[in-house]
Amino acid sequence: MLAPLEAPKLEHLTPHDLVTYFRCPHEMELARALHTQRLTGTLGAVRTPLDVVPLRQSPLFSPPLTQIAVNEGRLELLDDDHLIYEDPGEDDLPMLFPPERVHIDPRFTNGHTTLVDTAWGFAGRPDLVVRRGDGGIFPVEYKETHLFGGYHQAHGRLFDTIQAIAECRLVEVTFGRRPSFGIVLYGDESGGGVHEGWVQIPYGDIEEKWLKVAMDQVRQDHTRPPVPALRNCGSCEPNSEGLCRFAAARYEGPHHHQAFLRSPRP
Numbered sequence: 001m002l003a004p005l006e007a008p009k010l011e012h013l014t015p016h017d018l019v020t021y022f023r024c025p026h027e028m029e030l031a032r033a034l035h036t037q038r039l040t041g042t043l044g045a046v047r048t049p050l051d052v053v054p055l056r057q058s059p060l061f062s063p064p065l066t067q068i069a070v071n072e073g074r075l076e077l078l079d080d081d082h083l084i085y086e087d088p089g090e091d092d093l094p095m096l097f098p099p100e101r102v103h104i105d106p107r108f109t110n111g112h113t114t115l116v117d118t119a120w121g122f123a124g125r126p127d128l129v130v131r132r133g134d135g136g137i138f139p140v141e142y143k144e145t146h147l148f149g150g151y152h153q154a155h156g157r158l159f160d161t162i163q164a165i166a167e168c169r170l171v172e173v174t175f176g177r178r179p180s181f182g183i184v185l186y187g188d189e190s191g192g193g194v195h196e197g198w199v200q201i202p203y204g205d206i207e208e209k210w211l212k213v214a215m216d217q218v219r220q221d222h223t224r225p226p227v228p229a230l231r232n233c234g235s236c237e238p239n240s241e242g243l244c245r246f247a248a249a250r251y252e253g254p255h256h257h258q259a260f261l262r263s264p265r266p
């Protein structure tokens, strides 16, 4: 038998795909089908079989969490930090730098917006990328509405951790230097900064390995099973469109997950 001339094409993935898969693999599948519908007018194919057995939790294991540094208050920036990338698709990003410390990489000033990792079939857009005076580099993901009441209160920090790790990989591939960490910045627009905070998530060999294995796992999952649960289904966008036949709760709005986690436990 002759060997194939080309390696099989990798299924394209984004940081958002990983986050969604970690919550519910079927949600990832439906969200992508919806995205196809927005682009083409036709709902994309969904691989989840009708007789799939729902799961109690996602099959994706957690990212490493032991070295995460949690900080309350404003994000600490150094005098020689400067901004080299900003997602043009986000209107509400904080102004962290004065104009003289904004030096956007020329590759991203001509309408090109996405960081692409062709080797891993991966692409996405961090909110911001900062370069330090010593050449160090790190992505910042901004969560405008997610008040910071401590690391374990409110909102799904694990989802943010996954996003930060994924963005570190994209930054390394795009800018040629590995970030040693990614930042998730929790804003507080309505509270005047009272509940601001930021989390520093390390990025090293362990996190890179986790990311690679996670992407392999997502690609090898040809079932994409549902994980019906109040904490998932209440904020699931495809559920708001009536697309999921496994939903455990009605759609309650995009921040239901946050509100659910903030509620006192019975």
Ligand code: SF4
Pocket (backbone or CB within 6 Å): 024, 026, 027, 028, 030, 226, 227, 228, 229, 232, 233, 236, 238, 239, 244, 245, 246, 247, 248
């Ligand atoms: S409604 Fe629930 S089970 Fe269905 S895709 Fe969304 S999160 Fe998954």
